[in-house]
Amino acid sequence: MDFSYNGEALVLSDINLTIREHDFMAVIGPNGGGKSTLIRLILGLLKPDKGQIRVLGEPPGKLTQALGYVPQNVHINDHFPITALDVVLMGCLGTGRHFGRSGLPRKACEKKGLATLERLGMAKHARKKIGELSGGQRQRVFIARALMTRPRLLLLDEPTAGIDSGGRRDFLNLLETLNKDVAIVVVTHDLFAVSGYVKSVACVNHRLHYHSQEEIQGQSLETMYDCSVEDVCRVQVLAQGLPGAGLKRSGDADGNP
Ligand SMILES: Nc1ncnc2c1ncn2[C@@H]1O[C@H](COP(=O)(O)OP(=O)(O)OP(=O)(O)O)[C@@H](O)[C@H]1O
Numbered sequence: 001m002d003f004s005y006n007g008e009a010l011v012l013s014d015i016n017l018t019i020r021e022h023d024f025m026a027v028i029g030p031n032g033g034g035k036s037t038l039i040r041l042i043l044g045l046l047k048p049d050k051g052q053i054r055v056l057g058e059p060p061g062k063l064t065q066a067l068g069y070v071p072q073n074v075h076i077n078d079h080f081p082i083t084a085l086d087v088v089l090m091g092c093l094g095t096g097r098h099f100g101r102s103g104l105p106r107k108a109c110e111k112k113g114l115a116t117l118e119r120l121g122m123a124k125h126a127r128k129k130i131g132e133l134s135g136g137q138r139q140r141v142f143i144a145r146a147l148m149t150r151p152r153l154l155l156l157d158e159p160t161a162g163i164d165s166g167g168r169r170d171f172l173n174l175l176e177t178l179n180k181d182v183a184i185v186v187v188t189h190d191l192f193a194v195s196g197y198v199k200s201v202a203c204v205n206h207r208l209h210y211h212s213q214e215e216i217q218g219q220s221l222e223t224m225y226d227c228s229v230e231d232v233c234r235v236q237v238l239a240q241g242l243p244g245a246g247l248k249r250s251g252d253a254d255g256n257p
Contacts, residue, residue, distance in 0.1 A: 041053055066149075067155060072158045085117065091146065154182050158189070
């Protein structure tokens, strides 16, 4: 698949990617490399210039309930009078006699919303205003909203960005638990934080290099890449295509991109 905005330079070129059931994939790459664009294409918000995307065999956008999405930087005014449960119930919203796309009456939807918050360890915060919650707690609420349609694939764009390092591990443990029921794709700049959790890695820098579960099994990505993802790794690995191929640690003059 190829993609450009408004027919200008290709943002994504020659992309070939399969996301399998129960996969837990990290999408990494430099700023502007096309990670969020790839997610928007999978969601059907953008259309490829060339090639095609299928979600469970259907064009993206047809099976909206099969995909759960938490975008990057969800900004909410701290004074906005909406509770965590209200946010989760948006996952049911739509039109008609019943409460939204779920086809459930409102009471049943509330029950399901509370059960989903419980699953994410957030039931006790259900009636709290969203502005009262920490970054990690909000992120769990947004994930609960995305899970309301029982998606087969959960797409998370930079979910750990607003979470402190202590909370990050709990959050990733939670994703690991959710991954038993749903495939997860997580866009991240924090490869080493997620490296103990993910089953595959897609490096996106206009092109895509995929590393399968077999390829990353049994050794940490840090050993494979032998560099910091924030500086040398993300540029050089993407350029060279293979982890560990002649890379130097950051600070080494030869290793700089
Ligand atoms: N709506 C848009 N219209 C035109 N160009 C866009 C649009 N959105 C993104 N771009 C461009 O497409 C390229 C890829 O952007 P994208 O946001 O997908 O990258 P990214 O890898 O997610 O970056 P980051 O890590 O900074 O979030 C960038 O050059 C960006 O400027």
